[in-house]
Amino acid sequence: MGSEEGGHVPKSHPRYESLVTRHRIEDGVEKGITSKQGLIAQGRGEAFDYLLGEETIPSARVGARAAAAQLLVADHPVISVNGNAAALVPGEIVELAEVVETDIEVNLFNRTEERIRKIRDHLEEFGAVGVRGMNGDAVIPGLEHGRGLVDQGGIFAADVVLVPLEDGDRAEALRNMGKIEIVIDLNPMSRSAVVADIPIVDNIVRAIPNIIAEAENLAGRSEDELEAIVEEFDSDAVLEASERQIRCGEKNQKT
Numbered sequence: 001m002g003s004e005e006g007g008h009v010p011k012s013h014p015r016y017e018s019l020v021t022r023h024r025i026e027d028g029v030e031k032g033i034t035s036k037q038g039l040i041a042q043g044r045g046e047a048f049d050y051l052l053g054e055e056t057i058p059s060a061r062v063g064a065r066a067a068a069a070q071l072l073v074a075d076h077p078v079i080s081v082n083g084n085a086a087a088l089v090p091g092e093i094v095e096l097a098e099v100v101e102t103d104i105e106v107n108l109f110n111r112t113e114e115r116i117r118k119i120r121d122h123l124e125e126f127g128a129v130g131v132r133g134m135n136g137d138a139v140i141p142g143l144e145h146g147r148g149l150v151d152q153g154g155i156f157a158a159d160v161v162l163v164p165l166e167d168g169d170r171a172e173a174l175r176n177m178g179k180i181e182i183v184i185d186l187n188p189m190s191r192s193a194v195v196a197d198i199p200i201v202d203n204i205v206r207a208i209p210n211i212i213a214e215a216e217n218l219a220g221r222s223e224d225e226l227e228a229i230v231e232e233f234d235s236d237a238v239l240e241a242s243e244r245q246i247r248c249g250e251k252n253q254k255t
């Protein structure tokens, strides 16, 4: 996928993964999938990721396990996809949707019909079927920007929504609708992470594969066992541990 694979970035570079991720976002903007603001959001995320040591910390692993359990017991789970998520992890989103049997819905802050269509087509290239988001025939109460428009049979009807790289407004509005929210966000102090039932403070490029692996491990567990995993999950403890890691963690030596 051209520069998406890192192009001229040598694998030996100490920050190879981070640079490849940047190229994916750049490609996303060039293809009209990712918004220009998505570049800024990526930079913001990178700063937190650098402080986390660019690796999944233990509390994020616990979050990934709880998220997998929650998605497996849900009646109507939906993965919400924006321009950044589509550029960074399209194949992984499709795989997760298959493993835990969820719908995929494109939902954009900077909503245009053209970008929704391009993201849907992009996900379909990775094997997605029945991607939602084109209808926009229901409104999340209290949200005036593009993210308020959702599909009646998708996010509007969902019991559990996985929202990567969220902006806080919608996270709060979905919570007010009584939905269970799983949020992936590198900033543990963001409003979306704070209001989430299950916050995962990790880079989406690591978090989604971790949820897939946990879901595969949990396959075959009873509903009671899965519900117990969700019950045990302590979001405050996870947010505190993540913030502690960012503020007090060992200095990242990579340059």
Ligand code: PTJ
Binding pocket: 034, 035, 037, 038, 039, 040, 041, 042, 043, 044, 045, 046, 048, 082, 083, 084, 088, 107, 108, 109, 110, 111, 165, 166, 167, 168, 184, 185, 186, 187, 190, 202, 203, 204, 205
């Ligand atoms: O595609 P659209 O139109 O829906 O727009 C999407 C963006 C991301 C531009 C929009 O939602 C936005 O402006 O988001 P914010 O308010 O910048 O918030 C993005 C959050 O995601 C921040 O808290 C970042 O730390 C976090 N973040 C950025 N990159 C990653 C990330 N979290 C996990 N993985 C990342 N790769």
